[in-house]
Amino acid sequence: MEVKVLYxxxxxEATDRxxxxxxxxxxxxxxxxxxLLKDKYENLQHLSFKVAIDKEISSSNTLLTxxxxxxxxxxxxxx
Amino acid sequence: MNKRKTVFIEGPITPxxxxxxxxxxxxxxxxxxxxxxxxxxxxxxxxxxxxxAIDYSAYTEMAENKFHEIREATFSKYDLTCMxxxxxxxxxxxxxxxxxxxxxxxxxxxxFEALEFLVEEIKKEVPVFGKEVFEDETHVWKVNKV
Numbered sequence: 001m002e003v004k005v006l007y008x009x010x011x012x013e014a015t016d017r018x019x020x021x022x023x024x025x026x027x028x029x030x031x032x033x034x035x036l037l038k039d040k041y042e043n044l045q046h047l048s049f050k051v052a053i054d055k056e057i058s059s060s061n062t063l064l065t066x067x068x069x070x071x072x073x074x075x076x077x078x079x
Numbered sequence: 080m081n082k083r084k085t086v087f088i089e090g091p092i093t094p095x096x097x098x099x100x101x102x103x104x105x106x107x108x109x110x111x112x113x114x115x116x117x118x119x120x121x122x123x124x125x126x127x128x129x130x131x132a133i134d135y136s137a138y139t140e141m142a143e144n145k146f147h148e149i150r151e152a153t154f155s156k157y158d159l160t161c162m163x164x165x166x167x168x169x170x171x172x173x174x175x176x177x178x179x180x181x182x183x184x185x186x187x188x189x190x191f192e193a194l195e196f197l198v199e200e201i202k203k204e205v206p207v208f209g210k211e212v213f214e215d216e217t218h219v220w221k222v223n224k225v
Contacts, residue, residue, distance in 0.1 A: 078209070
């Protein structure tokens with residue numbers, strides 16, 4: 001399956017892109033996606049971020065389905 | 080009160096925008112107390128370099144959802160007459176305003192309390208990211224203190 005992954009702030013700098021499609025085995029969870037991305041982008045290993053699925057913060061054991069919109073969000077700094 | 084409102088403004092929030100917003104409330108005569116929070120960009124000194132501006136970006140759709148949830152939560156918790164939230168996107172120079180939160184109520188206490196709740200929720204829950212830009216165009220990413 002494929003999921004769309006969005007990157008923001010310092011995370012987008014570490015990946016050098018704002019979004020991409022990532023192929024995963026069906027039944028993968030958020031933690032597995034995180035590991036795959038940390039292998040792909042070594043810089044991510046040193047950064048702190050939360051993962052949102054379809055605009056809601058999720059935990060690492062949440063299962064993904066294709067067509068999910070995933071976002072890697074660095075610490076917030078509004079205001 | 081349930082309709083979605085525009086929160087994001089491109090660039091700084093100007094003093095005249097804030098003044099206009101206050102003026103618009105003069106017809107709402109059940110209001111007895113306004114309280115306003117203005118977030119201003121600080122010229123912090125970081126490793127010997129001075130912050131010249133903050134360049135704001137956001138996960139806009141999620142941020143708008145969060146602003147909406149925070150509005151609803153605040154209205155159900157406090158007896159407010161009205162509430163306005165504006166946040167900048169893009170570049171805001173040191174000394175300029177990047178966040179404008181405006182609450183109005185019949186009496187002062189609820190306005191004070193609701194405003195603090197709102198600002199803290201915004202800082203904690205809304206996916207906005209500030210890039211602190213120095214004079215030499217290098218930058219660091221801002222992180223909100225809890």
